[in-house]
Amino acid sequence: MIRLSGVSRTFDGRSGRVEALRGIDLDVAEGEFVAVLGRSGCGKSTLLRMIAGLLPVTAGEITVAGTPITKPRRDVAMLFQRPALLPWRTVLDNVLLPVEIFGWSRAKHRDRARELLEMAGLGGFEKRLPHELSGGMQQRVSLCRSLIGSPRVMLMDEPFSALDALTREELSGELQRVHMDTKATIVFVTHSIDEAVLLADRVVVLSPRPGRIREVVEVTVPRPRTLGRHAHLADVARISAELHELLMERDAPGVPASAGPADSPAASTETPPRAAAAGGR
Numbered sequence: 001m002i003r004l005s006g007v008s009r010t011f012d013g014r015s016g017r018v019e020a021l022r023g024i025d026l027d028v029a030e031g032e033f034v035a036v037l038g039r040s041g042c043g044k045s046t047l048l049r050m051i052a053g054l055l056p057v058t059a060g061e062i063t064v065a066g067t068p069i070t071k072p073r074r075d076v077a078m079l080f081q082r083p084a085l086l087p088w089r090t091v092l093d094n095v096l097l098p099v100e101i102f103g104w105s106r107a108k109h110r111d112r113a114r115e116l117l118e119m120a121g122l123g124g125f126e127k128r129l130p131h132e133l134s135g136g137m138q139q140r141v142s143l144c145r146s147l148i149g150s151p152r153v154m155l156m157d158e159p160f161s162a163l164d165a166l167t168r169e170e171l172s173g174e175l176q177r178v179h180m181d182t183k184a185t186i187v188f189v190t191h192s193i194d195e196a197v198l199l200a201d202r203v204v205v206l207s208p209r210p211g212r213i214r215e216v217v218e219v220t221v222p223r224p225r226t227l228g229r230h231a232h233l234a235d236v237a238r239i240s241a242e243l244h245e246l247l248m249e250r251d252a253p254g255v256p257a258s259a260g261p262a263d264s265p266a267a268s269t270e271t272p273p274r275a276a277a278a279g280g281r
Helices: 044-051 091-095 097-101 106-119 135-147 165-182 193-199 233-248
Strands: 002-013 016-028 033-037 059-064 076-079 153-157 185-190 202-206 213-218
Touching: 002 044, 016 044, 016 213, 033 044, 033 193, 044 059, 044 153, 044 185, 076 135, 091 097, 091 106, 091 135, 097 106, 106 135, 135 165, 165 193, 185 193, 193 233, 202 233, 213 233
Parallel strands: 033 185, 033 202, 076 153, 153 185
Antiparallel strands: 002 016, 002 059, 202 213
């Protein structure tokens, strides 16, 4: 569904050019949930914005469903760290905002918006304004808004980072249910190991800037998953420890490889779990 081939990105800074990402090779299969994990400043958000078509690549190519990304697509939704709701619009009208932007039928999507709000536990809040909601409820509205167009791809940039621990875990469970119901392809940026293990099928670990793919770790824990109360705690602990070790490595040597889905030809030719990573590093 998503393919990144030799993707790099540089920015012009006051003291010269800054290399944010270098030689990213990654395949994300249709319906897969991939978490991108790394330290602050490693280029995670930049990578997501390039997939969304909000930033151009400096080198390489990104395709979605075989089509090169040069601008935002209607079937690709993005959820940011902050809800970014319009304060003068009701909850229902905020969810329907993409419908108006893209010129879709409001009448046709109104029932769908109500269904999404009901699913997110916001039934009865349709006429409320954003300031009347908690931070967690506002992010639920944002999630509903991103789903209103039934996107094939959902890009999420640390959407739960500003929430308290309990609300964060609750929304992570909600997101798991959404993914299982919609089968959307999800790329989820986070700096939380727990969040990555809880949500993802695979975790892409980026090195410090310039961001390169250090490793791709498969999460072989059955769904649904719940932090701290899971039957497969030994597996969760093992995967978490491996991710923690990778994040602690400051300068790991790079091995050119391809980061494809676990069942892809590129991945099947790779060996050992710690060698299952890809990326031109």
